[in-house]
Amino acid sequence: MKSAVLVFPGINRERDMARALRLISGREPAMVWHADRDLPPGTDLVVIPGGFSYGDYLRCGAIAARAPIMEAVRVFAARGGLVLAVCNGFQIVCEAGLLPGVLMRNAQLRFICRDVFLRVERSDIPFTRGYNAGQVIRVPVAHGEGNYIADGETIARLEGEGRVVFRYSSPDGMVDPNWNHNGAMNAIAGIINERGNVLGLMPHPENHVEASMGRTDGRGLFAGLVDHFKLAA
Amino acid sequence: MWERVASSPAGGEEANRTLHVRSNEPAITPELITQHGLKPDEYARIEKLIGRTPSFTELGIFSAMWNEHCSYKSSKIHLRTLPTTAPWVIQGPGENAGVIDIGGGLAVVFKMESHNHPSYIEPYQGATTGVGGILRDVFTMGARPIACLNALSFGDPKHPKTRHLVSGVVAGIGGYGNSFGVPTVGGEVRFHRRYDGNCLVNAMAVGIAEADKIFYSAASGIGMPIVYLGSKTGRDGIHGATMASAEFSADAEEKRPTVQVGDPFSEKLLLEACLEIMAKGCVIAIQDMGAAGLTCSAVEMGAKGDLGVTLDLDKVPCRETGMSAYEMMLSESQERMLMVLKPEKEKEAAAIFRKWGLDFAVVGETTPTKRFLVRHGGAIMADLPIKELGDEAPVYDRPFAETARLSVIDAASVEPPIGIADALEKLIGSPDLCSKRWVFEQYDHVILGNTVQRPGGDAAVMRVNEGPKALALTSDVTPRYCEADPFEGGKQAVAEAWRNLSAVGARPLALTDNLNFGNPERPEIMGQLVGCIRGIGEASRALDFPIVSGNVSLYNETNGQAILPTPTIGGVGILDDFTRSMTVAFKAEGESVLLIGETQGWLGQSVYLRDICGREEGAPPPVDLAAERRHGEFVRALIRDGMVTAVHDLSDGGLVVALAEMAMASRIGAVLEAPRGVPAHAFWFGEDQARYVVTAKDAEAVAQRATAAAVPLIRLGATGGRVLAIAEERPLPVGDLLSRFEDWLPAYMAASSA
8 A cells, every 4th residue: 555645834643644554554655745746656545644734824724725735636536546634634625625514623612632432334435444334443532623514414415425434422332422522513523525535534543553552443444444455456 | 145244353342332322222221221130230240341331232132141031140059069960961951951861872852941920921822932942942952852741830729810821821832732743741730829920831841862963052163154043033022031030010911022922833844944954964053042032042052162153133034124133132032043054054954944934044153252243234233242141141149048947747636627538539629639631631642652651640651763662751849848848848859750750660860850939039039949959959869860951930929929939840761661661540450559668647748738627837748868769669670570560659648649549540449458556647648758559469479579678568458349448438439539530620610710
């Protein structure tokens, strides 16, 4: 699996992401500078990592969404290439129009860093084939603006088309306001686009991939992607 | 690009004649001198030094360099007594941060610094710039920051300003560190009415560098270009350091313009750009622009290198037009650095900074004259002897009065107002001992993927790169002990940091001290400072725990009311294998609970005496450094040999609070017996030092070792069930304790401050 990790000024989880990709795919990802206009040839997976691109100034992700490299990402996604967008990456792809909706400030109006539980809603896409549908995984979140909101019609479509991939839940998989730390609509933690090749999620699976980090629940996402490309080859 | 400015004449004589005094600059009057925080004798010293009346710009420069914050004039002679060396110390105090060798070609760079005064005036920006400043200190030396900690002291929770300060400071620390991308993994939060008028924000940053690639601030070479890096200079933070060197009166709010504004985005870019030019070998010397900005950084680089410095202010990137030399020299705009560049690398370095969208401007050069020459608009605005400005600033041996000894409180004479169970419930949900989750969840503590032990334990544990080595990090001080007995309190702060590192299995290596006190011109305050420094020195010598960096914050005083003496100690230790780091949580049912160390039942200055009995009295617990060392080494060996399953250091609240924390962390209860001979409340809540609680599967083996090592050890009971069952007391469900523990701070912060 050849991955490309985008680096915008102010992005700060690119090393975490690169380490997870290296660890699980056995291959060093390419780090791609925001001002570049092309992705490395043969890229299988584009990753937009977490951080504070452009300081989150103006609006989270708004400036990065208009960076030169994003045109290449749009073309890549339009051809069916897989795009994984985490945290600030999720905000960027929403701003870029690759996913619907927007990430608002957390309901409590505070940044929150803690482990959360995610219910994996489906396992028939490349991003989640490493998990079972209904499985609950534990991964950290670290964001101030992760409260997913979209208009009623969009939410209905996302739900109707099974495009909600991860949902905040209790440890036993129940959706419950007490376990929805940022107040996201329908406890949405991650969604895919219509075609199923662009995933955006707020939590950080890349921070739970080694025993030293406390848990390894995040590995499934990367391992599933590696499997997907192995089968495709 | 770089125009060579004419070198200053060899001496000051000729330069003096050409010194330009702008007609619109204020005349030097006694009032102006006072406004600059300079005492009449200090001003007389300036006139004597330069042989004339200083210009307005020069007066500003002197006030920036000779204030307490930058010059350490009241503390210097005492700080010199501290032990600062060890075979593993690469750089002790005097640089941007301390550096220690951790083997494998790696070094740890760390320091703690206060941002107290600005945080009280403007909590969000004060705290952010405190974090930004300390991060810069670390990456200026060539290290990539891997962790931050912060020690926060606030006033009485009932004080109308406290909630606002907690909210702003915590959001500010998070706002900066989270965006910059460094995990904030530890610290302290305390409340006491003595911080009502002065909160304390002590921020510590820790970085990793290659041991043979450390960058220093001393300039070298004549005619070398001096380069300005980072953000543009604006009119913010002018006189910040002078403000921080005076006590507050009722006008604290009016000092808001002296507070800088932080931009973590620029700092992240500055970090990446600096590490890149360092890796490319462009840098001769580098210094961050912190307190007193351009003045302090330029003077320090020159003075340390025994060189003169000429600055051409027309080249300084400015955020706004029309800034005067005075404003530029005193601005504390953030995210800026000054560097002496290898001349042949100018193009390469400039390109790197442009790539990151940062300013890069050659603004001066080194000279052989030992003069600090500042040009602006074709005129010389300052021409001063650089050594006297910098490392030869005034030094005071201020008179001090030793703190009177307080009598030892006999535990048997303290009537317990409530039972043990009730007292524990109350303490566990009190401002000082409750969970600080509300605080640390606002800090990203998992970024970089190396946090092995997150906030909430005795010390944070951070894997070094891919391991197996790890660092243990902690910050500690018990201000009420320091107030009651500065010497014992100073010892205790160091001992507790050492103990917390030992409790996770780390070998303590070195510490940074952040000394927060009131007005040193008052002999009783000076006595606290001197006593604490003596205690810190004694403990760090006894424990082989040298001081490699630090910061002094004085004048933490409002309307004559000083803070509690608060010498915060930031400790760093090393683990050879992070998988062996130990945590506080009970691990399984049916394990023995053992107490290591002597329990006399010391209630003087304990949290129990203060919060349950309403008495802030008595001598604090004495610290037996030989016992600390023996017990700490014993515990580390137990951890290393896999003989214990959980370890917790005993500190505030004593034994039963520690046991409750171990239970809450695991949701496993315990059945506990109190031995005879010590009154129950003193046994459970006394704060005797040099103690740890451990759990073990094989208690007998641990006991045999203890006997052999002459370490006192008793068996308290066993883990199990879902309640904390203390002999002869009402059993306490662990879940209930946890609710009390977790609920206080969120409930307090959610309540309106009416």
